[in-house]
Amino acid sequence: MAHMTPGTARLLQVVNLSKRFGGLEVLSNVSIAVERGEVLGIIGPNGAGKTTLFNCILGVISADTGAVMLEGKRIDSLPVWKRADMGMARTFQRLELFSGMTPREHLLVADRVHRHSGGILKDLRGHGVPAREELDRVSDVLALFDLAEVADTPAEALSLGHGRLVELARAFILEPVLLMLDEPSSGLDASETELVITMLERLQGNGRTAAVIVEHDLQMVKRVASRLAVLNSGELIADGDVDTVLADSQVRQVYLGST
């Protein structure tokens, strides 16, 4: 479990991040911060740089200049898995489930990676099979995400809604301090979206976990986000309280399409 650093360091701090792809400046001097327990929604038109920002924070791509800090520690040069180990969990816009594995196996592997409780030597001594308490813990999370019925269905056979929930459960079992969600409601029906929202609220309820959501569904963002940031052409054009940002004339012009 990632420990909390006492003091004033913000949970996530992005400072002056810039990224170019060839001649195209995708992010220019973006600075953004996330506090513990808050949900930051990132919106913006397609091509605004949302996914690039997301990927820079997670380490999938590295920014050209600028810094990313988690709990006051610079993480820009760390690989993806290391950042995950520090408490950043994520879901994917295009599902990245472990094909061939069931939801239960998804959670078992994630739980063990998170707890660092396995290894080749333990495997060879026969301690590799899941223990009772691991199975119980996984069953609890499966029930929490309403996945008990499909717990032993291979990932390929899951519906998109179930797939999203498996990703969310996989992130949840890592007990993250920062949850990064990439368009969690895309392709979901109303009741599935409702379940995702409930889960987010529950996660947030512990006061420790923060979330960053990239999302096009404004209704959903309004319900879960406590703050809103708007990107346009790689620049942060607004950042603040949800209602204030949505009332901002520039935001309305570039994103909401009305003046």
Add this chain to the structure above:
Amino acid sequence: MSQLVAFALPGVPLGCVFALMGAGLVLTYRASGVFNLAFGAQAYVSALVFYVSVNHGWPKWAAAILAIVVLSPALGLLLDRIIFRYTRNASQFVKLVPALGLLIVLPSAAQMIFGDSTRLSPPALLLDTSKVYFHFVGFAVNGNELSTTVITILAVAFLWSMLKFTKLGLEMRAVVESPRLAQLHGVRSDLIGAVAWVLSSLFAGLAGVLLAPLYAQLSSLNFTDLLVAAIAAGAFGSFVSLPLTLIGGVFLGVAQELISGYLPTGSTIAAGVPSAFPFIVLLVLLIALPRFRVKHEVSDPMQGCEPPPPCLDAPRRPTAVFVGSRIFAAALAISFAVSVLTWMPSNWVFTLGLGVAYSVIFLSIVLLTGMSGQVSLAQATFAGIGAFTAGQLAIHLGISVMAGALIGGLIAAGAGILLALPTLRLGGIALALGTLGFALVVSDIFFPLSWVGNGGSGISVPRPAIGAISLAGNRSFMILALIVLVVASVAVALIRSGTVGRELAAVRGSEVGAESIGINTRRLRILTIALAAGLAGIGGAIYGSLEGSISSNDFNYEMSLIFVVVVATVGVRTISGAIEAGLAYAVLSQLISTLPSRYASLLAFLFGLAALTYVRHPEGVVDYVKRSILNLSETVLTYFGYHSIGLRLTSGYVTCDVGDGNGLPDGSVAAGGDGLPDEDRLETKRDVDGGA
């Protein structure tokens, strides 16, 4: 300076040969998506047909039409229809296995059809082979050199413009990227794929007939050995650019001639370096060129709708069948052990002992390829490292072969880590080629050294002794070999059911997803490669000790290819698959060695042929047969009214029932409808156009 030119100039036609073959690889790769390692073998078959028909008194033009225009494309069409049309949507490994199978099948089939007589001075199609046409900077240019150079440049120019400027070329490239998307845009993927194969096979035929006269003798080895240089030439153009392939090929040819010119003659190094040179260049290119660092294969947006591979037979078995099969397997194992220790003739115990040693080596392939999804074409090399280490330690230091095997395993594991560190960044096909390069460098340069494998004469490896108990006899050694096999199998089984096994399954399922939950994929891969190399090293030491004397030929890179093909055929996903493959390989080799020499390659032929089924049955033929029996008994039981077992078989595991094909069921275009999957799975990877 003049000496430099004199050494370098003969390298240009040689380099053109490399480039011509390399262009063939690039063409097949770009047009059909298959890394056709069998391109050289196809060329050889066509050269052989040309040779035989000319020797039967056919005029050259008629023989050329038969070999190049009729047979070669027909073979290509046949290959596409029966194999490669099913691989269009498949992963690189699935495409690689049948290509490896072909590399083995084609020459051995040709040998069985046309006999294995020596064929000297192959006829030239165009210009007179040895006639000197003109002098260039003091270098006499003969017909061969002239025609090779000119035709290579023309062919590369033709293929380049075809791929770049014609509608057909564009469609071919589209089909390679995503056959289903291309279909949705109105391209007849299936037809285009077939055309790609016909075209590249035509090119292989042309290359074969033209290159044959360069050698004093027509031999399949001349062509398959070219493969390495061809791959290296292709790597210069990242397997995409034909002009760069040409430049790369010429560079390789010139550099190789320069090296042979300046190296002192007579030493072991001098013999090994020039032939291993293309491999070294290939390794360097794979590691240095940024293009190969792409971790993931180009992702096909439609890949989410591919049916998953069939599940194994074991998880579906009803309890009664499961227990029954376990009891049967145990009884079989016990009667095997009792038999080899009591009544079986000693020479058969020896053969089965080899089978047990192979099984240990094959387990490493199950671990690496079956469980972690990585392809190593160097497992025989690791086995050789183990065997030579054990042998040399026993000869020089008097260390028991058992301890030597463990040390050999450790050294092999170390070599595996050394190989893994630079090549890990490479994904899919590049990793396989990197290991192939490693295999050739080690078996050509290191194994012949006197302090390693002592060249073709080899070294002897003694049988071990435990205190006063000698294990020199075949039977007593067999006990040791069986113990090693059981320990290795249990270890692999524990790894598979434990943390590492599940993490490997996760990485295989989605590398991005695995990293996102905190799995250090790099460390995991290094661990697997080291484990597999160590296991192969121990198996190799057992093999060496049983054989008594070993040479570098026992562990050359062809053996690695055969190993992968054998295991993939029998069953790469199960531990029992490795054991079945090892025993089958040893027993069949023994049986076939009693046949006339013409059939010496029958075994390779059979396994190569079986590897062609890999595309449709990636779980291996053994598991396929088991599942068929289960399906049959299910049908019979249901017929007689026992529904309960039938229901148990089909419930839950949905993947079992979509089993048989990797591609479109009948190869028809999407309009046929039956290739379309259910909506939900389609959705999972389709939603790509939403975000920035």
